Amino acid sequence: HFWGRLRDGGALYKGAYEGWYCTPEECFLPESQLADSRDAQGRPCKVSLESGHQVHWSREDNYMFKLSAFREPLRRWLQDNPEAISPQPFQQRVLHWLEEELPDLSVSRERSRLPWGIPVPGDPTQTIYVWVDALVNYLSVLGYPEAHGEWWPAAHHVVGKDILKFHAVYWPALLLAAGLAPPEKILVHSHWTVRGQKMSKSLGNVVDPMACIQRFTLDGFRYFLLRQGVPERDCDYYEEKVVKVVNSELADALGGLLNRSTALSINPTNTYPCFSESCFPKLLGDGVPRAGGRASAEDYELVASVASLPLQVATAFEAFQIYRALEHICLCVRQTNGFFQRHQPCMHVPLECLRVFGTLLQPVVPHTADRLLSRLAVGAEERTLLGLTFLPRYHGQPCPFEGRPLGPSTGLLFPRLEKSSQHQAGTQKL
Numbered sequence: 001h002f003w004g005r006l007r008d009g010g011a012l013y014k015g016a017y018e019g020w021y022c023t024p025e026e027c028f029l030p031e032s033q034l035a036d037s038r039d040a041q042g043r044p045c046k047v048s049l050e051s052g053h054q055v056h057w058s059r060e061d062n063y064m065f066k067l068s069a070f071r072e073p074l075r076r077w078l079q080d081n082p083e084a085i086s087p088q089p090f091q092q093r094v095l096h097w098l099e100e101e102l103p104d105l106s107v108s109r110e111r112s113r114l115p116w117g118i119p120v121p122g123d124p125t126q127t128i129y130v131w132v133d134a135l136v137n138y139l140s141v142l143g144y145p146e147a148h149g150e151w152w153p154a155a156h157h158v159v160g161k162d163i164l165k166f167h168a169v170y171w172p173a174l175l176l177a178a179g180l181a182p183p184e185k186i187l188v189h190s191h192w193t194v195r196g197q198k199m200s201k202s203l204g205n206v207v208d209p210m211a212c213i214q215r216f217t218l219d220g221f222r223y224f225l226l227r228q229g230v231p232e233r234d235c236d237y238y239e240e241k242v243v244k245v246v247n248s249e250l251a252d253a254l255g256g257l258l259n260r261s262t263a264l265s266i267n268p269t270n271t272y273p274c275f276s277e278s279c280f281p282k283l284l285g286d287g288v289p290r291a292g293g294r295a296s297a298e299d300y301e302l303v304a305s306v307a308s309l310p311l312q313v314a315t316a317f318e319a320f321q322i323y324r325a326l327e328h329i330c331l332c333v334r335q336t337n338g339f340f341q342r343h344q345p346c347m348h349v350p351l352e353c354l355r356v357f358g359t360l361l362q363p364v365v366p367h368t369a370d371r372l373l374s375r376l377a378v379g380a381e382e383r384t385l386l387g388l389t390f391l392p393r394y395h396g397q398p399c400p401f402e403g404r405p406l407g408p409s410t411g412l413l414f415p416r417l418e419k420s421s422q423h424q425a426g427t428q429k430l
Helices: 002-008 067-080 088-098 161-177 209-216 218-228 239-261 297-318 322-343 348-360 366-375 421-429
Strands: 012-022 027-029 034-038 044-048 054-065 108-110 123-128 156-160 185-189 192-194 235-237
Touching: 002 012, 002 161, 044 054, 054 108, 054 123, 054 161, 067 088, 067 161, 088 161, 156 161, 161 185, 209 218, 209 239, 218 239, 218 322, 218 366, 235 239, 239 322, 239 348, 239 366, 297 322, 297 348, 322 348, 348 366
Parallel strands: 156 185, 192 235
Antiparallel strands: 012 027, 012 054, 034 044, 108 123
């Protein structure tokens, strides 16, 4: 159906296509993906940079998509939708591509060369190539052409920067040619390197995510990737960094705060403590607290920071800036630890802060957040962002948690990760 829309709209024509063809990879490769080499007989040849396979110059008749006709429509789409591609540097990269001429795109291969694909309707000598075949799956999975309207174009693609052109140039152009709108959002992420090097099987530095989950726990590994992963630039991975970040922020700062704030030595009744208005009076209109309170300027800064935290985190999540949301949370956790040191055993404020942190961390570290909220006896229906409150007693409102028995202690919220024996040995040598 989609091919027919392209054909009937005049976006396809049959023409000659030639270039360097890699038989094992079943695709033409541009010069930028080739390297000079020599074959088994010592003769000069070209090979794929990615696979090392030899390529041969080939010419064949294919169906071509009039990509060149969609340069201006694509520019208008991005100019009218300045946040269609995020983060912004990738939108600018696509606009830069569109400043240059777009060559028409070969969208089929000879059936004799590519026998396993979908035949071109009405032409059994040709096979639909991946530009169309794979990308249309975004529509067909939604029930295209009958039932896709419920979800399209309100779709968000999450893609790596290496396939940006396919998703931000080829795919929107194909959609426009078929009379459909481009996706609402294309979220682009960069790559992880290992000690500054690209992951490569030949270098032996490919990171096994399943092994990382076993080593750092699922929550620990998720937290590190989302805390350190900045979408607009490549980020570096190495084991010592994972251990340092997770131990410092999850085990020590957050886990330590929960353990100290709920310790029986401080809270022998094991209940959610009550708020003391006399110790923490509300600020007057001029920003000056009523006389007699123990709260300092730092304490009021903490209250303001945590009160604004849900909106900051939600805004960062919406902008695909998960690392920034976690930065905001970490800052508030540090402030809360400072409050604990100044005011123990007055624990109502730290527990209120922890309840906010646990609620906001649910998408990032679901198991850890569940343990934290369960320790504070926060029910399932009380864990939503929409229903999240903070320090209602400070504002003269009742607090449903005051006096509630805390949940059972299950030990450390997040046990510290151990350094690998290899890293420890290296440290000792230094």
